[in-house]
Amino acid sequence: MDVIEIIQTKRDGRTLNKEQIDWFINNFSAGHIPDEQTAALAMSIYFNGMETDELTNWTKAMVSSGVTLDLNSVGKHTVDKHSTGGVGDKVSLILVPLIASYGLAVPQLSGRGLGHGGGTLDKMESISGWTASLSEKEMLTQLREIGGIIAAANENINPADRHLYALRDVTHTVDSIPLIASSIISKKIAEGTDALVLDVKTGSGAFMVELENARELAETMVELGENSGMKTVALITSMETVLGKTAGNALEVSESLEVLEGGGPEDLIEVTLALAQEMLELTNIDADPSEMLASGKPRELFEKMVSAQGGDLSKGLPEAEFKKTIEASETGYISKLDCRSVGIAAWRLGAGRAKKEDPVSPTAGVVCLAKPGDQIRTGEPVLELHGDNNDSFDSAIEALDGAIEISEVAPNNYPLILDKIFT
Ligand code: URA
Numbered sequence: 001m002d003v004i005e006i007i008q009t010k011r012d013g014r015t016l017n018k019e020q021i022d023w024f025i026n027n028f029s030a031g032h033i034p035d036e037q038t039a040a041l042a043m044s045i046y047f048n049g050m051e052t053d054e055l056t057n058w059t060k061a062m063v064s065s066g067v068t069l070d071l072n073s074v075g076k077h078t079v080d081k082h083s084t085g086g087v088g089d090k091v092s093l094i095l096v097p098l099i100a101s102y103g104l105a106v107p108q109l110s111g112r113g114l115g116h117g118g119g120t121l122d123k124m125e126s127i128s129g130w131t132a133s134l135s136e137k138e139m140l141t142q143l144r145e146i147g148g149i150i151a152a153a154n155e156n157i158n159p160a161d162r163h164l165y166a167l168r169d170v171t172h173t174v175d176s177i178p179l180i181a182s183s184i185i186s187k188k189i190a191e192g193t194d195a196l197v198l199d200v201k202t203g204s205g206a207f208m209v210e211l212e213n214a215r216e217l218a219e220t221m222v223e224l225g226e227n228s229g230m231k232t233v234a235l236i237t238s239m240e241t242v243l244g245k246t247a248g249n250a251l252e253v254s255e256s257l258e259v260l261e262g263g264g265p266e267d268l269i270e271v272t273l274a275l276a277q278e279m280l281e282l283t284n285i286d287a288d289p290s291e292m293l294a295s296g297k298p299r300e301l302f303e304k305m306v307s308a309q310g311g312d313l314s315k316g317l318p319e320a321e322f323k324k325t326i327e328a329s330e331t332g333y334i335s336k337l338d339c340r341s342v343g344i345a346a347w348r349l350g351a352g353r354a355k356k357e358d359p360v361s362p363t364a365g366v367v368c369l370a371k372p373g374d375q376i377r378t379g380e381p382v383l384e385l386h387g388d389n390n391d392s393f394d395s396a397i398e399a400l401d402g403a404i405e406i407s408e409v410a411p412n413n414y415p416l417i418l419d420k421i422f423t
Contacts, residue, residue: 003027003037010044018057025061029160035167042164042173050178055220056227058178062186063228065160069107069136069192074143076105077283078192081275082184083199084207084217085117087343088242091199092120092150093256094272094293097301099279100147101292107143109153109191113352113360114169116205116343118247122352124150126250126318126362130311146304157190166356175207181220189228195282196225197275198234202418205239205339211418218421226423231282234421237271240414241337241372244268247346248365248386250317257313260299267371267416269293274417320363320386324393328376328406335372335411341403342366342383345396349387361388366396372411 001023009016016024024041027033050058071078079099083089096106110132113119121132132152134142142149155162161183168174188196198221201207202214218234225232244265246255258264259272269290276289292298306313328334346352350361367384370376382404385396 003033007037007040007044010041010048013048015051015054021054021057021061025065025160028163029065038164039167039171042168042171042179045179046173046176052223052227055178055182055224059182059186059189059224059228062158062160062182063189066158066190067156068190069139069157071105071107071140071143071192073140074105076103076143076147077194078105078107079195079197079279079283080106080108080188080191080193081197081199081279082188084201086201086239086243087117087205087339087346088244088247088252089118089201090123090244090252090256091268091272091275093123093253094259094298095275096148096150097260097298097305098272098276098289098293101297101301102280102285102287104147104283105143106148107139107191107193108148108150109157109187110150111153114356116340116347116352118249118252118352120150121152122360123249123252126253127306127311127313128315130306130309134309142308146301146308148301148305150305151309153187153191158187161186177217177220180217181224185221185224185228188225189230193230195231197278197282198222198232199275200234200236201239202236203238203240203339205242205343211236215419215421222421222423233278233282235274235278235417236419236421238414238416238418239339241339242342242368243271245368245371246365247342248351248363249360250319250362251365251367251386254317260302262294270416318363320388322387322390324385325381326383326385326397326400326404327379328382329378330406331377332406332408333410334370334374334376334382334404335407336405337368337372338403341400342368344399345385348396348399349385349392364388364392372414376406
């Protein structure tokens with residue numbers, strides 16, 4: 001077998017068999033395939049897609065490139081959630097302790113943000129002392145004793161994905177449905193969870209801007225998860241505007257604490273509870289997660305999760321030194337607050353990174369003082385920009401050009417939960 005034959009098979013729109021896939025992923029993981037040949041294969045997959053069995057074999061081979069966590073010793077049912085990423089998406093910070101409060105184990109291994117979407121680890125790292133690095137033993141102990149972890153995936157989990165993702169990033173082959181689906185599902189299988197709820201985002205702030213593409217990605221991932229022995233359900237949720245009121249690391253932790261303490265914005269609560277309900281159903285628990293949220297137990301559990309990873313919430317969260325507001329240019333109703341533009345503004349203020357190695361600011365970001373549907377008068381603030389220095393504001397303000405629309409009549413509500421995909 002050789003790599004030329006494998007590239008040719010895919011380039012010509014044919015299906016790779018299991019032997020070809022195993023051979024390729026093994027040799028790729030061992031560093032024996034030059035990057036240009038892997039990039040050619042990724043581009044061929046991008047244009048020609050993958051058949052169901054082919055994608056399942058590809059995903060299993062990716063899992064086998066590294067270790068799989070064995071969560072049996074935790075002694076609890078395991079269930080996780082994965083979001084395809086959005087602006088202001090701080091749901092995991094509320095959902096992990098909420099679900100762990102039922103005695104379930106939630107092994108959330110997350111990534112850092114890249115581009116205009118935020119990363120869960122970046123948000124948690126704005127908490128004084130908190131570390132994302134846990135050894136496998138520490139993960140198992142925390143899952144057993146507390147029930148929830150939010151941590152960085154260990155280097156030994158799915159190394160093939162890490163290397164392939166870096167190549168996809170520089171060859172513009174990230175937005176391929178089979179490549180995204182196999183990347184996400186293989187990481188979740190390697191994490192060892194029995195069940196998974198996917199939050200597939202669609203709208204201007206999401207990877208999949210069009211609903212049809214989001215649905216295809218959701219269907220592909222649900223089928224792939226189920227074919228790999230993991231109970232999988234997906235909700236498709238809207239990213240037409242920011243989720244909640246904040247986009248930025250410490251800002252989002254603070255908003256998550258508000259929800260855990262019984263307050264917070266309705267849209268964030270609605271999406272969190274919808275995902276929680278799906279996680280409970282997958283683990284056969286018949287309960288209303290809004291009651292658990294109101295009980296205060298998830299707030300206590302979050303505190304335990306943070307302390308177990310060295311964090312100290314009593315030190316408070318850092319706040320930006322510089323702030324600027326963007327005001328309404330007319331009186332009326334906010335009819336649009338473009339999600340992607342706010343995400344790019346938060347990113348340019350310092351909340352996100354352009355390259356994997358870049359640092360992020362814990363304090364930079366955007367607070368939405370008004371959201372679609374709200375009434376506003378000329379001159380009233382719509383957005384509050386937070387930055388660490390005055391120089392970052394001009395390019396953030398530029399990103400917001402045309403992002404806010406105001407109409408005379410109240411706009412229709414954005415539906416937040418657009419579809420559910422299951423087998
Ligand atoms: N997130 C992932 O983990 N992988 C992808 O390919 C895209 C988004």
